[in-house]
Amino acid sequence: MAHGVRRDSPKVPDFSLLKRLARDQLIYLLEQLPGKKDLFIEADLMSPLDRIANVSTLKQHEVDKLYKVENKPIISASDQLCFLIRPRIQTVNKMLICKNKSLIICIFPVQFYACEAVMEEQGIFGDVTTDEWAFYLLPLDDDIISLELPEFFRDNFLAGDQRWVRTAGSALHLLHSLYGPFSKIYGIGRCSKMTYESWRKQVEEGEQRPRQAEIGSVFLIDRDVDFVTPLCSQVVYEGLVDDIFKIKCGCVEFGPDVTSSDKSIKVMLNSQDKVFSEIRNEHFSNVFGFLSQKARNLQTAYDKRQGMDIQQIKVFVSEELKGLKQEHRLLSLHIGASESIMKKKTKQDFQELLKTEHCLLEGFEIRESISFIEEHINRQVSTIESLKLLCLLSVTENGLLPKDYRSLKAQFLQSYGVDHLLTFSNLRQLGLLVEQQPGETLTVMESKVGKLVNDKTAGKLTDAFSSLAKKSNFRALSRKLNLVPKSDEEYDLRVPRDMAYIFSGAYVPLSCKLIEQVLERDGWTGLEEISRLLNGHEFAVIVDSKQENDADRIILVMFLGGCTFSEISALRFLGKEKGCKFIVVTTAITNSSRLLEALMDTPV
């Protein structure tokens, strides 16, 4: 790994400011309703709220009881109610209740006209005070900021509903005004481009105070540019924990099988956790070795006590012991978690699953892979995993052969129910699971449509159809960008040589590779063919090419539609290699199951 002298990673800007801003505004909103009040909050926002303001802060501002807004009528004894909700029509529909009460509805991060219209229709618009809580960004860790908008993916990419784009633009604008001005902005994808435009407009309208930039470059990327990466099984520790235990808002709940007691324990997973911060980016095969080493170190640290006199013990107890105890607790938790992962993942099934994934990525033994998938479906292993493999097959192979397409779908429906017809329809629309088609079909369709309506609209329709036609072109991309390293070489996972380590050396994530290439070239020059294969919409704007400073080495990567922990790990690795620091902003943390669950349309 002789990459010359590595520069130290630059210091990361302080993002806790974002939390403070959100909290202050929340308190201000709560104070609008003086006296005791009940607070209602949407169920999926409990964890983000917890990050911003804990219960005691809320109590301080006279919040009496805290309720979740759920699928049942709202009952409260209090005369004053405060709602914290997303601008979702479903939620607004539940507000019918509570006439004759003082009601504040804080919608965050922005109110939508559609919700307002619904409130008006229901006749509660005049009775309530609606306010916007400009809570756009939640820092999950030093280098991860989330918009906590999981619906962004489905709304934007599947339904073509662009209402969140402006929100993303505003979030970027917020970062720009606090940590900017940005000097370079790159991006790829339709949504990225629109987000960029929205941000640019907001910059033009607002005032910009000159300040020292803390973030230099920005890279915007759409999730649909790279579907392969989130479909792959994660094997880096943090990703694995997410796949198995589901990390929610930087926090995971370890069940009894991990804690080896009868209780579940909630653990914050971030860089504050000394043990976790060292293993989060490691390939799982290294984790055990590391943990046992850590255990030994800990033992040694404990053992120091033996030869101490009273004074030293006093110092030891007051200064070190607490830290050690804490570390001890965490260590045992992570060991528990690893064991639990081992149990699940070292089974043959998982190994074979990985093998199949690697075959698909490499493009070898496709037939065998298909039969593996078929068996997987027939044995009803798991809906999501089967679907994931199907999609991975389709995306890497540019669609399935008509025969396979039909038979696999039929098998799937038999196994998991015919409701998935709609799921398939959605997947097809996104280009995740499609039938291989002879090349000219689309153009034929386009020209037909073109005859129907005038030129301008035809252009727009083509745009709309483009998702239908979206070819993944994965093979070509993989060849051009060298995404799949040659398999004959041994890959030492303990000493990773490139980002492929996050997938056991089998695949360099396309999204991260793109980012690397564009940053290296300072734009898209030389990548024309690649951007063509990715359906274009790439851009690179150099606002200000000053001499280098530290801010230039802080790069903000914004994933529109979610990113996985594996990608974050890969970017951390890349940052270390290049002596820069990546800050990941994402609409939500995703993984294969979240991605696919979002596209399901099964009865509730």
Place this chain on the structure above:
Amino acid sequence: MAFITANWNPLGDAFYRKTELYEMCWNIRDELKDSLVATAPYGGPIALLREPHRRSPSSRPQLEIYSASGVAIASFPWKSGPVVHLGWSVSDELLCVQEDGTVLIYDVFGSFKRHFSMGQEVVQSQVLEAKVFHSPYGTGIAIVTGSSRFTFATNIEDLKLRRLPEVPGLQGKPSSWVVLTQDRQTKVLLSIGPELYVLDNTSCIAVCPPGLSQAGSIVHMSVSFSYKYLAVFTDTGHLWTGSSNLQEKLSEFKTNQTAAPKQMVWCRRPKSQQPSVVLMWERLLLVVGVCNDTIQFPIEEQSVLVGELDGARIISSTHQELLQEVPLVCQDIFKIASMAPGALLLEAHREYEKSSQKADEYLREIKEQNVLGDAVRQCVEAAGHEYDPDTQKALMRAASFGKCFLTDFSPSHFVMTCRELRVLNAVRDSSVGMPLTHTQFKQITLQVLIDRLVYRQFYPLAIEICRYLKIPDYQGVSRVLKHWASCKVQQKDLSDEAIARVVCHKVGDSPGVSYSHIAAKAYECGRTELAIKLLDFEARSGEQVPLLLKMKRSQLALSKAVESGDTDLVYTVVTYLKNEMNRGDFFMTLRNQPVALSLYRQFCKLQEQDTLKDLYNQDDDHQELANFHIRSSYREQRLEGRLSRLQSAVDEYNKAKNDFAAKATEEEMRLLRFQRKMDDEKGAGLLGLSLQATMEALMSLGLHKQAEQLYKDFRVPDKRYWWLKLKSMAEKEEWEELEKFSKSKKSPIGYLAFVEVCMKNNNRYEAKKYVCKVTPEQKVKAHLAVGDLEGAADAAIERRSESEMGAVLSRCSASDRLLIDKLNRARVAATKK
């Protein structure tokens, strides 16, 4: 220059001067006499209504509007009812109070803007007198009616009429009255003969000015510009002055005139030394100071007095003069033989110009007293108060000269005064006609001055001033351009094309000028085409949309909204269209705008399911229609409903040529019916399960026949069926059945599966039965699965597969010494080959 004091008249210890402002440009003679005249303070415009009382319908009185310098601005015949009073509002609008209580408002160019009424009862009783007054709340109007009642409104922009209580004993109109604003309250002060009353919202109280000794009838009253002082004139020729709250007396003076003066105004200035009241009779102008000293001026022509903040203007048919107390600083400098620092500096500079060494002497004198700074300041200040540009120049030059000898002197005051004087000289020019003094200018602020220039349509001058004074574009040039453009679009003689071009050329992309605002103006004047052209220049599409909607260009509005990327805006337009258009057109419009369409679809999915169906129907989108039916089948509780929904879905899928989905749905229907049958017959609880789950459930219930029927009916692949059967039998531990099943035909899933499933159900004995049937490739695995290391080793050695040997080795524990050796040997042998 030497005669600068020539027009100074002493009044007590102060001086008063009368400066000529203009030779009036108008061409009138006696009209001032028999016209209604309205003059606005702060050098505002003048309005004349000639012969207002001539009521013959054939000859209509002429209403004329002039600038303060007499330049005609507008003139038109008065067509409405008889006018009682004319007045100007603070924003230079002309208020015409008619006899019937209607107030008509005209702008300075004589175009009608709006009207309001002073109350219903006035129509009957008629307005006898009216007064327009200015207060911090804006412009107010007060009237007294034929039934002797007072009504007023303090702000005509926010009209609230107040009818005041009755005044006891008042018949007709009072002999004199004035409006006072004090302590945020508006009151009327009126006199009936010798009595004086204060009338406010609730009461009418008799008052008496302190020390008014001579109890004649009060025939005239006047309040000062600031409402602080009151002057009262009685028919005995006494003039009483005092504070307007009637607490304090300033002076009392006996004029030898018994006739009531035509006009009486206060003439004072901020920090006045010697305030005075100016009284005007037919032939005499009398200035009475509170010191009881007087100045008399003869009057040759009909004149009008205008009270100002810092003096009084006297307008006659030929001239206009400003009467004011000479500011102290000017007195100091110009008083004959003055030794004030400023006077010395002025003198020093004069000598310097003459290249005389006396300059040095004067300068030295100032310096010795160490008052050079004061001298400069005095000169600068005095220059501000002077009206004559030459005097201003002389003073400023002197100041500049003096400044050279000062090291630590901030030039900002000097520079500012220089600039402001240039601006003031420009607006005082007779072509513009705003005779503002420096004090007045400071009072109204530059912003207001620019507004007034804009209002009078002096656009180039306004822009020049903005640029010259370096006002930020937002408040300056842009604002002027905005007004200009709004005015330009109203020009009827120019084509849309020409106006759009010229507006775009001038306005360009000045910050803060909104094309949509200009376009809105154009639309207001009925020029829709022009509005659309102008909107094209608007960079922010968001701004274009509301106006386009207003103009009913909804299609355009929609595409602009989409362009803006603001989905809220798109949605606003969509909602608007939904209400405005019929359904078909609405859907057609959406169809051409995919972004709007998806947005609306999202909304419909949550709020209006039926509309969604219509939308798909309109587009002949059978695929989505089918999906819609499927989704709605989820909500059907009853099986029949569900089946009928699914049938509709099948039909639509067929139309969409999606035979796969059609078939799958048909099968689902068959399955549902089957499940229903089973549930009814056996109480199996199958409804809603997937095919696989159904078969599984059937098997676990022991209904193998039915399961088999499904297997055949739905053409379930053999593999699936074998897996299913295998698992189900193993779980129920029907080992014999399983063995029979395994022999029924060759297993499509191989036999390793059997081994594994048996092991999973903890039956090693049964598992071993199948090991021998496993294909050679899987033998090792099978042996390992049942935990038979030796068997595995043998199989691996037999197959000479190194990796398999490795796999076996990894499972060996240390106790299996022999086996390990054996394997290692075989391994070596294998590698050798």
